[in-house]
Amino acid sequence: MSEKSFKALYVTENPDGTFSREVTTRNINNLPNHEVLIDVKYSSLNYKDALSATGNKGVTRKFPHTPGIDAAGVVREDKSGKFKAGDEVIVTGYDLGMNTSGGLAENVRVPAEWIVPKPANLSLKESMIIGTAGFTAAQALYKMEAFGQKPENGQILVTGASGGVGSMATAILSKAGYNVIASTGKQAKADYLKSLGASEIVDRAYVNDDSPKALLKPRWAGAIDNVGGNTLVTAHKACHKEGNITSIGIVDSPAFTATVFPFILNGINLIGVDSAHYPMERRKAIWNNLADKWKPGQLKHMHTVVSLQEVSGYIEPILKGETYGRIVVEL
Template sequence: MKAFVVEKIADREFKADIQEVSMPKCENDEVIIKVSYSSLNYKDALSSVGNPGVTRKFPHITGIDVAGVIYESNSTIFKAGERVLVTGYDMGMNTHGGHAQFVKVPASWVARMPDAISDKEIMTFGTAGLTAALSINELIENGVKPEDGEVLVTGATGGVGSIAVSILSKIGFSVVAISGKAEKIDYLKRIGASEVILRDTFNEESKKPMMGEKYAGVVDTVGGEVLANALKYIKYDGVATCCGLTSSHELNTNVFPFILRGVRLIGIDSVECKLEKKQAAWKKIASKWKIDNLDNITNEISLEEIKNAYELLLDGKAVGRYVVKIG
């Protein structure tokens, strides 16, 4: 079968490209999925260059998302022909991922596909969409409502950010987007942002320990200085979610938002969260949270185009979601 394989050729030296590799063998409590679509994520790009925080076992097939049908099952849970998807867990990290024609995974990682969504659509969401949905769900479950005020989305042109902007707009929130890409302001407004603030301007104007109350909630995808500054603007009893570190893994902040305004900061993990929680999020994504402008945030590519797309992701030049057509 064809797969996108990363090989370690020397210390801190890796090469990645399409190869012909052996079909996986299905063992006890495992399934083999015939892949129709996968997607690209920042974690995939890090894996492709041998980042040890993501992948330590080589040769390695990238791809933390996959959608397709059960090709072979050695499990009592699934049978051949069922439409399924997998996101997260160890797939695409130190277990071979979805950038291949077939992928083998434990049955416990697999979710059934909601009927109302196609393989391509659900991979446009993928881990990024699941993360965005889990973030928005936390805002809502913690009492943030559209009438409470604007929601700020950071890193808004990325995969998680783009989908968060689109879903929030669809369900009635007024969205303010932060981006470092001045040329993508029109794009962000097209997918649902009512206002766009450039990242450098935002950081420059947020130097005080506390700023005026402005946002009912924040969906942060980048960490670092942007998140630290966003916390200063959250209204009393507001909520921020945090799911990324493309700006920085460090958070240099103060306690004022937490002890003076009762602000809550909630971490989001879509990798190891319970399958039931993922399944509930997928049902929302396939129904009332299914966005109408998926084509505006989707770049469909082939296995052969993954390498170039990884370069864009690592250089911070990617916009929206990359969906990989395989089957």
């Protein structure tokens, strides 16, 4: 292959409105005209990538397209002069993999301002085991602590715990000294969740209260929620006074039909987490935490490595919530 050609997952829209995907050879001249060309070494597969790969127009408006919201690799050239050839870098979020050709490819070209220099204590592979999932979970903890969350305040609930964000949240919270209640639909993954540091495993039905009560007996001091819908409502109804609930995901539902009583009677905070557009200075601070005091010791045991050719086979399972841990793509 020439220096200009690269392999990429390519999703196309068919005339009948269906979508096809295949690994194909593309040319770097067809990448967007941004400053920094990166040779991608590792990427990862996230729920959002599965949406893009199946033609979800809320994530990706125009096809053909290469998904992949995460990329870690080596700078080949930088027109901005900020990075030099050979620098090891991480890109997560912004528009990567949404409407900008993404990390499920051997090359990406992105603006210099999207790039985080890889912290010394992380390998490129470790940075993609963490990926958007770990960065998002860590951002949730960072924001909760800004509102006074401390391990001694009590247990933290993690929902969708066996998934990518859930696994990373469980491992990061436990590394940071928190006692974690992991809510999962996969009882067979209880041992896996315990190995990440969860002290209690509950079935996801436990966090799906259907009573008309506005407040429930307090069960946790905070939560990292990946599920949305009635799970998020239950998390906020059953939170201790002054606790913090972070809203990350919508794998069940984007709806939030609730009362304000937990806010005005218990003083809880509902905190939004947007990993894509988080400001760069705080983004670097979080990556530095992930390379140091929040770096989970279990990274080796919480991922599966796949090739670009194998990615397609994981798209439907991730959409059905059947995968667990992180899926790392080796380019």
